Amino acid sequence: MIIILIFILGILREVSPYIFKPEPSVIDDEIQIEEVASGLGTPTCIFWASEEWLLVCDTNSQSILALELSDGIFSEPQTIISNLNNPHxxxxxxxxxxxxKKIFVSQAGSLNYWKIIEGDTPLEWKFGELETIVEGVATGNHQQNAISEGPNNTLFWHSGSTCNVCVEDDERSATIIEIDILTDNYTVIATGVRNSFDGVWVPEIGYIFTDNGHDWSGESYPPEEINLLEYGGFYGWPNVTEENPNPPGSISPIGTHTPHSSVNGIDLRPKNSTLPGGEYTLYATVFGSWNTIIPVGKEIIRIDLIQNSSYSQGWEVEITVVVEELATPLPLKFHPNGDLYFAEYAHGTLYRLT
Known part of the structure; x- marks a missing residue:
């Protein structure tokens, strides 16, 4: 009877974020939060195409949506690309x-793009033929995630592992892949990255990316990671264990967060933002965990990068929770005007932080 009760409680805990819509709690008094859009399905990515237009990945409708922002109010989302495979x-x-102009889309197993051959706004765009840069990448427990712009006409593509802990058959799994936009060539530039959801280029420092540790190693291990990219670097998975947290030849994270909390979307605070922080401040979503007895995550965090010569890469982080009691926050991006937006995966809603 007790086992059945525990099982039922576990199921209720997993589905509750999708049934109940919590009221966000802002910890930092300087920050205001408001819900500004809905009807986004199950959003996994957001991207500002301009100051007026927001693009959204919706894995419910398997499409890319577009919303117009005018005088602080969003239009109803409309589909501009459809028939996708888990766009992230x-x-x-x-x-x-x-x-x-090209629009790139990360899907399960592939990275594709279309040339925009006509139109000034997303609803007016006409696309050329579908072009494929990478295809056939293995998927499983995780898939391919964010695309981020790097320096010198490059993109960084986040490719998750197929499993919890294993040796991958596909060398492109559990990696970060660099794309040359001008030639469509690609190179694996970081390995041992179990499930990195997102990253952002920070001038004068480099590429900062999130990575989520493996499950089934207890409540307190392993922590979620904030990493600084080194080309050709190995980031420890699947060799990392509690007894050996930094396997030989691996690069340690510059910061960690609550184990199993799932740190995902991340972006650099622009200088014109009114949100608290400085030149090297980032904000990130923490989705929340299914692999702990006591729920963790479901929050927005502020990440301050701090120089520290005792760290192998010269940087450490200080993390502050700024919003909590969320459901399933996932994608996050700053608007060009400095406001911060994030979307709730479970409820298809968009929030603005000012």
Whole structure:
């Protein structure tokens, strides 16, 4: 009877974020939060195509949605690309010399793009033929996630592991992959990255990315990671254990967060933002865990990068929770005006932090 009760309580805990919509609690008095849009399905990515247009990955409808922001109010979302396979990343890129525009989409197992051959706004865009840069990447427990812009016409693509702990058959799994936008060539530039959801380029420092540790090693291990990219670096998975948290030849994280809490979307606070922070402040979503007895995560955190020569890469982090009691916060991006937006996966809602 007790086992059945525990099982039922476990099921209720997992489904409750999808049934009940909690009221966000802002810890930092300087921050205000408001719900600004709904009807986004199950959003896994958001991207500002301009100051007026927000693009959203919706895995419920398997599409890319577009919403217009005018005088602080969003239009109803409309589909601009459909028939996708679990889209987890979208990015608009324009060649500064030729003015060629491309929209990149990360799907389960592939990275694709379309040239935008006509139109000024997302609802007016006309696309060329579907082009594929990478395909056939293995999927399983996790899949391919965000696409982020790097320096010198490059993209960083986050490719999750197929399992909890294993040796991957596909060398592109559990990695970060660099894409040359001009040639469509790609290279694996980081390995041992179990399930990195997102990352952001920080001028003068480099590429900062999140990574989520393996499950079934107890409540208190392993922590979620904030990492600094080193080209060709190995980040420890699947060799990392509680007894050996930094396997030989691996790069340690510059910061960690609550084990199993699932740190995911991350972005750099722009200088014009009114949110608390400085030049090297990032904000991130913490989705929440199914692999702990006591629920953890479901929050927005502030991450301050601090120089520290005692760390192997010269940087450490200080983490502060700024919003809590959320349901399933996942994608997050700053607007060009400095406001911060994030979406709730379970409820298809968009929030603004100012």
């Amino acid at each position: 990343g979208v990015l608009l890129w324009e060649d500064s010399e030729s003015s060629v």
